[in-house]
Amino acid sequence: MxxxxxxxxxxxxxxxxxxxxxxxxxxxxxxxxxxxxxxxxxxxxxxxxxxxxxxxxxxxxxxxxxxxxxxxxxxxxxxxxxxxxxxxxxxxxxxxxxxxxxxxxxxxxxxxxxxxxxxxxxxxxxxxxxxxxxxxxxxxxxxxxxxxxxxxxxxxxxxxxxxxxxxxxxxxxxxxxxxxxxxxxxxxxxxxxxxxxxxxxxxxxxxxGQPLNVDAPVTDTPNAPGQLESHYAPGAGVRLNVTQPDAGELWLGFGPDCAGATRNLSPAGDLTEAAANLFGMLRDLDDLATAGQGIAVAPVPDHGLGRAINDRLRRAAAPRPG
Known part of the structure; x- marks a missing residue:
């Protein structure tokens, strides 16, 4: 910055x-x-x-x-x-x-x-x-x-x-x-x-007129500051660090080398722009995905805001319970 x-x-x-x-x-x-x-x-x-x-x-x-x-x-x-x-x-x-x-x-x-x-x-x-x-x-x-x-x-x-x-x-x-x-x-x-x-x-x-519930939340998706970080997991499966998506995958790109990406977090490779677009584009791709269709995500540099972006992407891609 x-x-x-x-x-x-x-x-x-x-x-x-x-x-x-x-x-x-x-x-x-x-x-x-x-x-x-x-x-x-x-x-x-x-x-x-x-x-x-x-x-x-x-x-x-x-x-x-x-x-x-x-x-x-x-x-x-x-x-x-x-x-x-x-x-x-x-x-x-x-x-x-x-x-x-x-x-x-x-x-x-x-x-x-x-x-x-x-x-x-x-x-x-x-x-x-x-x-x-x-x-x-x-x-x-x-x-x-x-x-x-x-x-x-x-x-x-x-x-x-x-x-x-x-x-x-x-x-x-x-x-x-x-x-x-x-x-x-x-x-x-x-x-x-x-x-x-x-x-x-x-x-x-x-x-x-009643006591507050102070038990730990029953979910690992907290909804407020001061708790463990929340995550947004789309319904579609997410695959990370993809430079060449598989046939049929939706591709979330980053930077100028992602021609043909379905969406691009920042064509210019700007991490602030990418952070601003992250949740909206994940939701957008999740809406576009058909049954069984996955989301492939291009590599994002792991420095500055890239660390926060990658933290959230790893949570989105984590195995789902059940």
Whole structure:
């Protein structure tokens, strides 16, 4: 990823407007929430979201939390049950993330949900975050603004120490109040604690009038950040590192040497473009595949975002249970 000049923006109308403009053009801006600083990108723009993974050097595409300014905006993206709405009204804005069914017409980039049909969403309490969300007019996908595996940042200088030269700007809102990530609750079936965080479990259980299920998920396909990486496995079989597909196979190419590929993640060999296209093209090929027809995937370089792409492809190609 080429070096950028990372701007430090003040917490005023000028800084907010500048940050919103960068985000609307597909850039990356770190911004404060009450938990930690998040690294934001337009959640509708797959290429912008791919830039988050590139900047963080994140080795796999696990789901990201979408930040919105209010419950009305959240309901345009996710399907809310009565229980979900009760929790949102009790704890939003605040450090609670809900994992809910994704609306088919939400317009969220597939890379945000890692190809799943659910979405992790919250309304942050930090006034600067909410001002930014209103100013840019789009939902923001935002994991913590630090290199993958490093300590989450609670100040702008923490962000700069890890990501200066890799993102467009940091909106400096001072120190985060909570300092730990949001609590994540899954609402597919009985309410389940997916990650402890800034809202105490006891407060959530008091609101629900019942205990949370805190058992390990019964599936190895987690649906939220903070768990093992999820995978998207198409129905069609997947074969990797294929330079010459077999007769009848659908071929997912990468780079300029894949003439005749059914789809090409990036004809130019651009890993950010390939990451942005990955889930959409896998779904597209899965829809095209007839009974018994497989998907062959061209080699993808195993560096930078290529590591994350290959991680996901290996999961897609893994033997299926049963």
């Amino acid at each position: 080429s070096d950028l000049h990372t701007e430090i923006l003040g917490p005023d109308q000028g800084g907010i407007a500048r940050a919103a403009g960068i985000l609307c053009r597909g850039g990356l801006v770190a911004f404060p929430t009450e938990t930690v600083y998040g690294l934001g990108a337009d959640a509708r723009d797959d290429r912008a979201v791919a830039g988050i993974f590139a900047a963080k050097n994140r080795p796999s595409f696990n789901p990201l939390i979408v930040h919105v300014p209010d419950l009305a905006a959240a309901e345009r993206i996710a399907v809310f049950s009565d229980t979900a709405r009760d929790l949102a009204q009790a704890f939003w804005p605040g450090a609670l993330t809900l994992v809910l069914p994704l609306r088919a017409d939400a317009g969220i980039a597939p890379l945000v949900s890692a190809g799943l049909d659910s979405i992790a969403i919250r309304v942050p309490a930090h006034p600067l975050a909410r001002d930014l969300l209103r100013a840019c007019g789009c939902p923001l996908a935002a994991p913590s603004a630090n290199p993958s595996g490093r300590v989450s940042p609670t100040r702008a200088n923490h962000v700069m120490a890890g990501l200066s030269g890799r993102i467009d700007a940091v909106l400096d809102g001072g120190a985060a109040d909570v300092g730990v990530e949001s609590t994540i609750i899954g609402l597919a079936g009985a309410p389940r604690l997916l990650r402890p965080g800034g809202v105490p479990v006891e407060a959530i259980e008091a609101c629900l």
